Structures are given as C-alpha cells and as structure tokens.
Amino acid sequence: MPETTTCWADLPADTPFGLDNLPYGVFTVRGVERDRPRVGVAVGDRVLDVGRAARAAGHPALARTLDGPDLNPLLRLGRSAWTELRGMLRDWLTDEDHRETVEPLLLARADVEMHLPFHPGDYVDFYSSEHHAANLGRILRPNDEPLKPNWKHLPVGYHGRAGTVVASGTPIVRPRGQRLPAGAGAPEFGPSARLDIEAEMGFVVGGAGTRLGEPVPVEEFRDHVFGAVLVNDWSARDIQAWEYVPLGPFLAKSFATSVGEWVVPLDALEEARTAPPERDVELLDYLRDGAEQGGPWGFDVAMEVRLNGERIAEPPFASMYWTAAQQLAHLTVNGAVVRAGDLFASGTVSGPEPHQWGSLMELTRGGREPLKLADGEERTFLADGDEVVITATAPGANGSRIGFGEVAGRIAPARR
Incomplete structure (x- = not known):
C-alpha cells in the first residue's frame, strides 16, 4: 500500500478524486471559442490540464502525447509509461516546488465540458x-x-x-x-x-x-x-x-x-x-x-x-x-x-x-x-x-x- 501523501491543493477529505484515484478524461473549457479537447485528470473538484503540466515540468514529448483530442496516444505508450506518469502526477500535486506552476493549471470542474475520453476502434x-x-x-x-x-x-x-x-x-x-x-x-x-x-x-x-x-x-x-x-x-x-x-x-x-x-x-x-x-x-x-x-x-x-x-x-x-x-x-x-x-x-x-x-x-x-x-x-x-x-x-x-x-x-x- 502506498504511503499516505498530502496534496497541496487542499482536497476535501471525502473526495472520490483524491491522489489514490487520478482518473483520466478529455475536456474543453466552457466559453472559450474553438478550445481544443485535451487530456485532463480529476483532482478533487478540479481538472488538471495534464499536457500543460507536463510541458511546465520539462517533458515536451509527453506534453505532445497529452495535447490531443483523446487518450489514445497515451494508451499506446504501455504499462511502464502509465505507471511513470502516475508517479509524476502525484509528485506534481504533493511537492510544494511544483505548486507555483501546476496550481494555475487546475480548472474548476464546473468550468469545463467533458468529452468522449478515448476513440474506440472495436x-x-x-x-x-x-x-x-x-x-x-x-x-x-x-x-x-x-x-x-x-x-x-x-x-x-x-x-x-x-x-x-x-x-x-x-x-x-x-x-x-x-x-x-x-x-x-x-x-x-x-x-x-x-x-x-x-x-x-x-x-x-x-x-x-x-x-x-x-x-x-x-x-x-x-x-x-x-x-x-x-x-x-x-x-x-x-x-x-x-x-x-x-x-x-x-x-x-x-x-x-x-x-x-x-x-x-x-x-x-x-x-x-x-x-x-x-x-x-x-x-x-x-x-x-x-x-x-x-x-x-x-x-x-x-x-x-x-x-x-x-x-x-x-x-x-x-x-x-x-x-x-x-x-x-x-x-x-x-x-x-x-x-x-x-x-x-x-x-x-x-x-x-x-x-x-x-x-x-x-x-x-x-x-x-x-x-x-x-x-x-x-x-x-x-x-x-x-x-x-x-x-x-x-x-x-x-x-x-x-x-x-x-x-x-x-x-x-x-x-x-
């Protein structure tokens, strides 16, 4: 079992979207004309723009994978990459050194519209x-x-x-x-x-x-x-x-x-x-x-x-x-x-x-x-x-x- 870690984002104690979850979806920002769908992660009652967070953390290749309109590029990376990204997300959300760059990329859930998260081939x-x-x-x-x-x-x-x-x-x-x-x-x-x-x-x-x-x-x-x-x-x-x-x-x-x-x-x-x-x-x-x-x-x-x-x-x-x-x-x-x-x-x-x-x-x-x-x-x-x-x-x-x-x-x- 992972060690208990505290998120600097001050999540509600009973949130179903805490650090032990971090589910993936695809979103656009409401009211932004022609905003493009991209990958987000649910964090409490907010959504993290993961591609921009990866770019801010110095991972441009990963950012490009997460900037697309669905999860499919991430899905193709495989188990080791998924595990690595999950570790990065937990680090970005718990290490105060990342707070200044990551916190502005957390968007209120009410301000985003969710889309089909992946493109099913079969x-x-x-x-x-x-x-x-x-x-x-x-x-x-x-x-x-x-x-x-x-x-x-x-x-x-x-x-x-x-x-x-x-x-x-x-x-x-x-x-x-x-x-x-x-x-x-x-x-x-x-x-x-x-x-x-x-x-x-x-x-x-x-x-x-x-x-x-x-x-x-x-x-x-x-x-x-x-x-x-x-x-x-x-x-x-x-x-x-x-x-x-x-x-x-x-x-x-x-x-x-x-x-x-x-x-x-x-x-x-x-x-x-x-x-x-x-x-x-x-x-x-x-x-x-x-x-x-x-x-x-x-x-x-x-x-x-x-x-x-x-x-x-x-x-x-x-x-x-x-x-x-x-x-x-x-x-x-x-x-x-x-x-x-x-x-x-x-x-x-x-x-x-x-x-x-x-x-x-x-x-x-x-x-x-x-x-x-x-x-x-x-x-x-x-x-x-x-x-x-x-x-x-x-x-x-x-x-x-x-x-x-x-x-x-x-x-x-x-x-x-």
Whole structure:
C-alpha cells in the first residue's frame, strides 16, 4: 500500500478524486471559442490540464502525447509509461516546488465540458453476470433452465458497434426498428416501446496491441488494459426479441452505448481487487485465473442507478461470474487482434437481490410489474425525457473511496 501523501491543493477529505484515484478524461473549457479537447485528470473538484503540466515540468514529448483530442496516444505508450506518469502526477500535486506552476493549471470542474475520453476502434460486450443471465432466462424461457449449457464454460459476448459509443451526456434518440407485437403474426416497424438500460463496467485496452493470431493470456491482463470506465449499453428489448435468433443482438444494441467521463487507471483499483464468486464448473486452462495467473481480477465496485434522480438499483460488480481478465483472454483466444482504445464491457451487472438488478427488464420482471416512482409515476421501460445516471465507487488505497464519475443519458424522441 502506498504511503499516505498530502496534496497541496487542499482536497476535501471525502473526495472520490483524491491522489489514490487520478482518473483520466478529455475536456474543453466552457466559453472559450474553438478550445481544443485535451487530456485532463480529476483532482478533487478540479481538472488538471495534464499536457500543460507536463510541458511546465520539462517533458515536451509527453506534453505532445497529452495535447490531443483523446487518450489514445497515451494508451499506446504501455504499462511502464502509465505507471511513470502516475508517479509524476502525484509528485506534481504533493511537492510544494511544483505548486507555483501546476496550481494555475487546475480548472474548476464546473468550468469545463467533458468529452468522449478515448476513440474506440472495436467494442465487445459480454454477458457475465450469472444473476442477470438467470433472471433473463426465467423471464424469457420460464419453462427451461435459466442458463444455457455453455454459459459457465465461457464468457458469452457479441461484437458491438464502436461508431455509436458516445460520451456521457449525449442524448439517446429512441431507436426504430422491427418488432413483433404480442399475438401478431407479422412484424411492424416503429419506435422501440421497450427501451432499457444496462448498467455495466467497461475496460479500455492499451499498449502496443497484438498481432493476428496472438492471444492475450489471463496473466498478461495488466499489460493490455489501461483502466475501467462506466458503461450504459442501452437496449431496445422489443427489437431484440424479434431479431436475436439465430445470431444474437444487432439493431437492438447498435444505436448507442454511453461511456463515462473518467477512465480510472488499473493501478488505482489494486485495493478493489477481489475473488469472483465460487465456480461449480471446471474451467479450461486458458480461463483459469488463480494466484499462479496473477489473479483474481474481480473488482469490488459499488454501482448506483438513478432514473430521473431517484435511485432504482445498486448493482454490485463483485458478483460478476466472469472477470475482465477472462473476458480479454476469451476475446483473443482465437487470435483476434486488440488495439489501444478498444473497449470491452462486462455486460449488465446484477446481484442476487431485486434492488441489485441492473436493467429495467429485471426490475419490472419483463414489464409485468411496473416500478413505482416517488413522484407517483410508473415505469416498465424508459419514456421520452427520462434521464438515467449511473455512478460507482470502489475501495482505494489508505482506506479511501475512489469514484468513476458518472455516465448519463436522456431519452430523446424517435426521429423520422
């Protein structure tokens, strides 16, 4: 555990953005015409302009890496560079000798606008919560076993659409598509009537990337993953129900996936590492994640989902059956390439209790039991104008709690 260090910036004692976190995002300054997006780090209720800080500290090459519109150049530098920069940041923020040059580069969070933090080249979404998978199985296939026979043998997933990965706060336009109404003999076309959320964690790939045919073993997870980010994988359940046989999700998922404003470095999550739930199926060798493989790579992250400001769920990420390291190993075991900036997400996070379920599909039992909100309204699925905000915290070093910021989105009406 790192030694306790004091930041000269006088951070609030309970800030989720202290020295044990230092998450990365991309920002512009509000009110500055044609201000260019660049890399920032959350420090308390402020954002450090990291590129300018690096230049002031005499690191022009690093400054150029951090001056761009996304994190991708930093992601490509690899683990040793990420660790070195993290050490520099802590030094700049704790050594009084740096205060005079660094303090003017700390901008009030209210004065900046956050953007998509990285440019995703590929996006893969998994289905790794046993509770979520079993809940959906019971809802959709009440007379069958909740889990399919393959589910405990491999991390089930699908390839999403990187071009519709959007920044937190981007309006989510209600998708249109084919759906089969109950009792109908033919599909109809129109706006989704069963628009849902999926509270997830995502993992951002970094490093030099891999070559075609080169898998990433579980034990090399740390070398290939920069950090974690909040994800809301919006889902049109009625479109999905009609289209998913036999090849799985397509238009029901590809219209938008929101990612959080901050990417929390993997190094900041060391105290949050935890063992996944006990498994009752023996895993194949490439998915083993014991101590000899550097495991476990579960994370104790407490999530919260709010609908129009009201808390409706508290999904626990520690309950995920498949870990991010296993997901990456499975994603690449066939030789598929990963590159800096690629995103893979956990799938909906759900726990064993109803208040821990991370989708409206579960919370309303497939729409049969509407959620009753404090203002008297009810919801089965999302209405136009609804805003969903997902937040999360995790244990940090020295007894701190670290935060992921938020991933937010408001539903806009379908377009014609």
